Amino acid sequence: MSAATDTEPARRTRATQRAQGWALRAPLLPALIFTILVTQLPFLVTIFYSLQSWNLLRPDSQTFVGLANYLAVFTDAQFLGAALNTIVFTSACVLVAMALGIGLALLLDRKFLGRGVARTLLITPFLIIPVATALLWKTTMFDPVFGLIGFVLTPFGLGDVDWVSQYPIVAVVTALVWQWTPFMMLLVLAGLQSQGRDVIEAGQVDGAGRWQMFVGITLPHLRRYIELGVLLGSIYVVNTFDTIYMMTQGGPGTASANLPFYIYQRTFLGFDIGQSAAMGVVVVVGTIIVATLALRLIFRSFMFAQEGIS
Amino acid sequence: MTTAAPAPPTATPARKSGASAPTPARPRRRGGLGPAALTILTWAIALLFVSPALWLVLTAFKQESDAATDPPTFFFEPTLDQFRTVFASDFLPYLGNSLVATLVSTLLVLLLGVPAAYALSIRPVKRTQDVLFFFISTKMLPVVAVVVPLYVAAARLSMLDTVWTLVILYTAMNLPIAVWMLRSFFLEVPKGIIEAAQLEGAGLPRVLWSVMLPIMAPGVAATALICMIFSWNEFFFAVNLTASQAATVPVFMVGFITSEGLFWAQLAAAATLASLPIVVIGWVAQRQLVRGLSMGAVK
Incomplete structure (x- = not known):
């Protein structure tokens, strides 16, 4: 951010632009956040599970095994x-x-x-x-x-x-x-x-x-x-x-x-x-x-x- | 239906949809197969193609003794016994669960998807393409890869075997396609109308609700229809995350796996009843279905 552009009106324009940008983006957010929560988060957990040896039939069998499953x-x-x-x-x-x-x-x-x-x-x-x-x-x-x-x-x-x-x-x-x-x-x-x-x-x-x-x-x-x-x-x-x-x-x-x-x-x-x-x-x-x-x-x-x- | 001038979109719902069999048009001169022969051929192929479905409906009206015979029985005395049996075997709770899961998730998809599609269509937000690509990419992830964490999460939240778990998952399942479709419909709305409304000081909800939605009604209907088909027919989540309380219609059908070969008529009646709501809706809204599937590319 150079001093030359940092005048008062320029800053104000930038602020409104940013506000407008958010106003445009805001309607998108609920759908985006929902999709990330329901589809991406579980996948991260899946990656975590994939590094474990874990069989539900043997309780307490959950141990870290690295890439052995792969x-x-x-x-x-x-x-x-x-x-x-x-x-x-x-x-x-x-x-x-x-x-x-x-x-x-x-x-x-x-x-x-x-x-x-x-x-x-x-x-x-x-x-x-x-x-x-x-x-x-x-x-x-x-x-x-x-x-x-x-x-x-x-x-x-x-x-x-x-x-x-x-x-x-x-x-x-x-x-x-x-x-x-x-x-x-x-x-x-x-x-x-x-x-x-x-x-x-x-x-x-x-x-x-x-x-x-x-x-x-x-x-x-x-x-x-x-x-x-x-x-x-x-x-x-x-x-x-x-x-x-x-x-x-x-x-x-x-x-x-x-x-x-x-x-x-x-x-x-x-x-x-x-x-x-x-x-x-x-x-x-x-x-x-x-x-x-x-x-x-x-x-x-x-x-x-x-x-x-x- | 062909590429006409941009017709006033409000007129679309009034247009007759479904079985429109207009005047038997005069055939154009053509070489090769005569038009009458082509019509007969078309009908023969159409009937052959749907014959398994027709056979299913026919079987549903049989007594069990007529359902599994060698050779197959084509003429018999129709009966409603099988439908009675299906209703007597606790079919209605499954139907109720399917209705809730389908309707509520479709509503949620529209609530989340319409604003998102609007944002992605009006002025390209930075990285619009990335966001669109992200949405469609979530459809490419195989659901089996996430079902275990979802199962564990649902168990921890005591949400196993509740219809609301299905509602959430079906919303996520249909949202990406819906955003794509809705965006393509939004792109068709003339920009001038929106700007005029904004100049008059209408906020985003007003613009969406009273300016754009009326224009987009057919597109929204098309999107909702696709979501309903996929939710109603969904099986994987339903069979893995529900048991007795929240099981939906497709899960009800599983009960017939064990009795294979023995109760075909009953099975056929159940299949007919289970599919009927979506089949009828799909028939009535064929034109919307085509619009939705072609992502709005066709008016």
Whole structure:
């Protein structure tokens, strides 16, 4: 602060500016403080727990063990399997749901008899409670004896496949795709409907074929909506817990356990607090790395400054 | 619904939402599949896609003896027995907990989120982007990483198995997305209106309440709807932090895991009832849902 600028009016201006700055910032604070308290503080505690050996089944077993829990995490084959499953579930679900969503949105993006009803029907799977969705697929759809899937596939010789126990990953991904396709469809439909008619008509005048128009005009226009769908979808699907809990319980064995479910098992069934806390920290760090890379790729055009994630 | 001129936003709620099946429009000339064939194809795919949900509802009206059969039973005498059984098995307290957790947390999200989104939209506060990025980054943290400290904290505060714990957690869970959505809606409000109100000496609460909120009503509705869907359907916190007193509807469904294969009709009735409130709200407010999901990018 140099003496030259430190005159009386200048100081007053600075003071009002500061006051204005706070007036602008104040409405933000309650939300910010609340979020930090509820999401960041517990995570700090998790880091603390991760340095302890602490099993709830053995009272007074809490001791400081340094990084031993982390060492155990990285040599835990089941943990690595769950990590792999998480990647498979998320990428398969998001990609297939997005492809189907684009297809359905294209079909809906024209006027036809009962369009509103068709759209209403199509968004329904997104609204049904995921727990109910999982039970629905596990029983009435995938049951090897009484399920509808088996009945439909009987002519193809796949009538008595026990999907949930033989192909648990396929079964879980199917339920997830069913649930998330409407979400993608709605986003893409919103994108399609924000597209100017004149552009499309100009393309038609130019004699562009349907496929050419889709690839050359529509798809670039949809890019932002597709990116938003992939980002939001990934955020939610990575954390999927209910579908696995209800359909497979991570089984058989840990064949279909993803990270949330595996850590849940270690915490609430194994009561191994230190170990599961270390897993949580590893997952968070991994997520930060993946998310930062993904955001940098996806949102290169967006406004994000690359600051670290807290 | 397409890119029209900036329509007066107050007219939006009046617009008919939901099942709008206008005149069967005259098809444009196109090569390839005829329009009628395309319509039939669309309907066939739509029906095929929702058939599991339709099957669920159908099963809910069956007797147990018709529910699990090989081959599946398509024609039967409908009954309401299963719905009666569900209500008789103490379904209402779960429903009440879900209602409180969903409605109160959505209200809290709006109370905290509207001012925050306003601050982030009006004049870029220093580091606006950092704050926005921070909010969305909290959504990327896996909830399993924080559930143990939350469990311990709730236990110490004697807040285990209370619905208020869920209210707090659902608020935190939905706040980041809500701030993002609300901010994008705020950005659409013409700056001139706000400045005019401020010149007349209206304070922040006045500006928010009587100038901006009426304009933003559809956007706020869209945000609230998304929050309600995610709160109503939330399972992880509900199953881990509640027991008998505060358990919500998704937890009620867990009871059917053990009786797999035996009580499908009852299970279907419970699933139908549990999902019905959100499904109906979602149907009625489809347009708002689209607006919310596209972060206000579409009018």
